Amino acid sequence: MAAVTQTVEHVASLEGDKYKHGFVTDIAQDFAPKGLNADTVRFISAKKGEPEWMLQGRLEAFERWQAMEEPTWARVHYPKIDYQDLYYYAAPKARAGPMSLDEVDPQLLETYAKLGIPLREQEVLAGVQGAPRYAVDAVFDSVSVTTTFKKELAGAGVIFCSMSEAVREHPELVKQYLGSVVPASDNYFACLNAAVFSDGSFVYVPPGVRCPMELSTYFRINAENTGQFERTLIIADKGAYVSYLEGCTAPMRDENQLHAAVVELVALDDAQIKYSTVQNWYPGDSEGKGGIYNFVTKRADCRGDRSKVSWTQVETGSAITWKYPSCILKGEDSVGEFYSIAVTNGRQQADTGTKMIHLGKGSRSRIISKGISAGRSSNTYRGLVSAHQKASGARNFTQCDSLLIGKHAAAHTTPYIEARTASAHFEHEATTTRLSEDQLFYAMQRGLGQEEAVSLLVNGFVREVLQELPMEFAVEAQKLVAISLEGSVG
Amino acid sequence: MLSIENLHVSIGDKEIIKGLSLQVPAGEVHAVMGPNGAGKSTLSYTLAGRAGYEVTEGMATLDGEDLLALEPNERAAKGVFLSFQYPLEIPGVPTLTFIRAALNAQRKARGEGEVSAPAFLKLAREAAGKLKIDFDMLKRPLNVGFSGGEKKRMEILQMAMLSPRLLILDETDSGLDIDALRIVSEGVNAMRSPDRSMLVITHYQRLLDYIKPDRVHVLASGRIVASGGPELALELEAKGYDQYAKAAA
Numbered sequence: 001m002a003a004v005t006q007t008v009e010h011v012a013s014l015e016g017d018k019y020k021h022g023f024v025t026d027i028a029q030d031f032a033p034k035g036l037n038a039d040t041v042r043f044i045s046a047k048k049g050e051p052e053w054m055l056q057g058r059l060e061a062f063e064r065w066q067a068m069e070e071p072t073w074a075r076v077h078y079p080k081i082d083y084q085d086l087y088y089y090a091a092p093k094a095r096a097g098p099m100s101l102d103e104v105d106p107q108l109l110e111t112y113a114k115l116g117i118p119l120r121e122q123e124v125l126a127g128v129q130g131a132p133r134y135a136v137d138a139v140f141d142s143v144s145v146t147t148t149f150k151k152e153l154a155g156a157g158v159i160f161c162s163m164s165e166a167v168r169e170h171p172e173l174v175k176q177y178l179g180s181v182v183p184a185s186d187n188y189f190a191c192l193n194a195a196v197f198s199d200g201s202f203v204y205v206p207p208g209v210r211c212p213m214e215l216s217t218y219f220r221i222n223a224e225n226t227g228q229f230e231r232t233l234i235i236a237d238k239g240a241y242v243s244y245l246e247g248c249t250a251p252m253r254d255e256n257q258l259h260a261a262v263v264e265l266v267a268l269d270d271a272q273i274k275y276s277t278v279q280n281w282y283p284g285d286s287e288g289k290g291g292i293y294n295f296v297t298k299r300a301d302c303r304g305d306r307s308k309v310s311w312t313q314v315e316t317g318s319a320i321t322w323k324y325p326s327c328i329l330k331g332e333d334s335v336g337e338f339y340s341i342a343v344t345n346g347r348q349q350a351d352t353g354t355k356m357i358h359l360g361k362g363s364r365s366r367i368i369s370k371g372i373s374a375g376r377s378s379n380t381y382r383g384l385v386s387a388h389q390k391a392s393g394a395r396n397f398t399q400c401d402s403l404l405i406g407k408h409a410a411a412h413t414t415p416y417i418e419a420r421t422a423s424a425h426f427e428h429e430a431t432t433t434r435l436s437e438d439q440l441f442y443a444m445q446r447g448l449g450q451e452e453a454v455s456l457l458v459n460g461f462v463r464e465v466l467q468e469l470p471m472e473f474a475v476e477a478q479k480l481v482a483i484s485l486e487g488s489v490g
Numbered sequence: 491m492l493s494i495e496n497l498h499v500s501i502g503d504k505e506i507i508k509g510l511s512l513q514v515p516a517g518e519v520h521a522v523m524g525p526n527g528a529g530k531s532t533l534s535y536t537l538a539g540r541a542g543y544e545v546t547e548g549m550a551t552l553d554g555e556d557l558l559a560l561e562p563n564e565r566a567a568k569g570v571f572l573s574f575q576y577p578l579e580i581p582g583v584p585t586l587t588f589i590r591a592a593l594n595a596q597r598k599a600r601g602e603g604e605v606s607a608p609a610f611l612k613l614a615r616e617a618a619g620k621l622k623i624d625f626d627m628l629k630r631p632l633n634v635g636f637s638g639g640e641k642k643r644m645e646i647l648q649m650a651m652l653s654p655r656l657l658i659l660d661e662t663d664s665g666l667d668i669d670a671l672r673i674v675s676e677g678v679n680a681m682r683s684p685d686r687s688m689l690v691i692t693h694y695q696r697l698l699d700y701i702k703p704d705r706v707h708v709l710a711s712g713r714i715v716a717s718g719g720p721e722l723a724l725e726l727e728a729k730g731y732d733q734y735a736k737a738a739a
Contacts, residue, residue, distance in 0.1 A: 437541065438578055439578050439580060441538075441540050441541070442574065442580075443580070443588075443592070444539075444561070444562040445538050445539075445570075445571075445572050446566055446588070446595075446648065447563050447592040447599070448563055448592055448595045449561075449563050449595060450561075450563070452591070453563075456587075456591055457583070460580055460581050460582025460583035460631065461581065461582055463583075464582070
């Protein structure tokens with residue numbers, strides 16, 4: 001009995017310690033009054049100095065949202081969210097909106113340094129060892145605090161800025177594309193986001209341009225009782241290419257925090273977008289107290305012929321994850337890909353997957369999903385592959401593998417397949433395996449410690465997906481997966 | 491030297507090994523032969539430290555150090571290597587990655603530095619060459635889609651690269667054709683050395699034509715019931731295990 005208690009305590013201590021980004025930055029912040037009504041929406045819009053058309057769009061979304069019901073079909077359980085008990089806007093005091101690095105509060109710079117996010121272009125440019133070369137948009141609670149490498153990107157014609165800035169500086173692009181992939185009416189959380197979204201990243205890559213570096217956004221929730229509602233819009237014009245990565249962390253807090261983001265991608269003829277996510281929001285403690293509710297709508301519109309969008313996600317954080325990065329394959333011969341690693345441990349719940357909607361002739365899609373469940377967690381893959389009548393010759397390949405660690409975790413697979421054309425060709429493969437004690441013993445007999453052996457075996461399991469990530473993130477993701485599973489065996 | 495004294499091992503409520511004693515001095519090769527169900531695999535798993543094999547009595551030491559109190563990986567670092575009867579597949583982990591991780595883990599446990607990449611590759615090339623393994627095969631996930639013979643060769647390759655002090659071969663001949671048997675045996679024979687003890691566990695005498703033992707022990711019903719020179723294996727081949735099974739019962 002004593003040994004059991006000890007083990008439980010050991011695991012519990014790991015749960016607390018292993019989340020390395022759980023610190024809070026003590027910084028003066030501006031808040032909107034608590035709660036949500038039309039005035040909150042006006043407050044946010046006014047804070048951002050938005051034009052009237054944006055405010056109207058927000059108010060319409062808010063009105064619609066009030067008439068909507070929170071969805072309950074996902075395999076996740078949580079107490080009812082009190083939407084009046086949240087703050088909808090929190091920003092570090094001082095000037096809102098992005099600024100040059102010299103103007104950014106040193107405390108914020110320190111926060112990002114602690115998180116390992118490179119905001120100092122000069123270090124990169126000066127060739128400081130180990131400084132990766134990619135542009136970053138840093139979003140702290142509700143606002144973007146800085147965006148790096150803007151000048152160099154502008155030289156190539158690429159627009160990379162915060163959403164607030166895009167509304168001001170590029171209203172024609174925002175008007176044309178915002179909400180064109182995920183309309184406010186799409187779902188409950190997307191609608192809420194349309195009403196109260198605060199900031200996020202905007203990317204436009206002009207025709208024929210290959211974006212000269214990786215772009216990334218780093219989202220940080222800091223304030224207490226605050227929802228984060230960011231909005232990202234990426235447009236790759238004809239023949240353009242861009243690779244984009246988002247990372248996310250939050251402090252450890254006892255209460256749950258809501259994160260309801262919307263990401264829209266638009267790929268025109270021959271354009272390619274590669275979108276990678278490393279999601280490491282605070283998952284809550286081992287008893288399920290605290291953690292982020294990650295209710296996110298991500299969708300790509302492959303509206304151009306031969307366009308291609310790849311989603312790659314590594315989901316290790318959040319108390320609850322509810323997201324289905326999807327592709328609408330409108331263009332002829334357009335391609336959608338979804339590579340996913342979802343790790344749940346402790347009491348985490350994940351209901352995640354993708355939708356591949358084939359509308360265009362000869363459109364193709366590929367889904368590789370690797371779910372790992374440990375502790376008392378629950379991990380569901382939910383996916384839809386559909387082919388419209390006109391999508392003759394559409395093809396999909398789906399491979400969906402689940403790995404169980406321990407005796408109390410659950411894995412579910414819920415694939416939906418709809419083909420309205422006889423010429424569609426869909427393949428679905430699925431496996432569920434338990435991390436085998438035989439394999440563990442074999443690895444340990446060769447000299448590997450238990451944690452090391454688990455980590456090696458799990459990394460083998462997810463290798464196909466890791467290979468899809470940009471190099472430096474693949475290494476980080478590999479470590480993250482190992483950390484998330486510490487203490488899950490034995 | 492491996493020294494086992496009065497070993498008793500149970501799986502669940504069932505006692506499988508019932509007072510086994512055995513000494514394998516450094517530099518010697520001992521064969522343990524016995525009928526199915528005699529406890530041969532239990533012996534090898536117990537020495538390697540597999541969970542579920544409960545030692546209720548007795549001891550096992552390697553060069554005077556107690557093995558039974560150690561975790562499997564700690565035993566590996568002390569020089570225990572078990573060549574599995576059924577080697578496991580490790581999906582997604584290239585063979586070289588696996589062996590390098592294992593080698594470095596062992597070195598770390600012994601307070602040695604990591605092996606350098608060039609030194610490791612040299613080691614791998616040499617070992618693969620001797621066992622007639624195509625080097626490209628080592629870039630594939632360990633044992634995934636390999637034939638029975640290839641898997642056994644991979645075991646010997648790992649053994650050669652990890653350079654253990656105690657080698658336990660559990661039914662290494664099972665599933666091997668004559669050519670593979672010869673290659674594997676040559677690999678094992680190349681590892682004979684004055685500071686290594688080798689325990690060859692087998693049902694059939696065939697393997698001992700290739701790996702000549704110094705001593706042969708007969709295991710029946712969880713105990714060593716007879717010991718002798720290589721001629722004992724030939725006698726067993728001719729007469730079978732029946733007499734011993736009866737004697738032990």
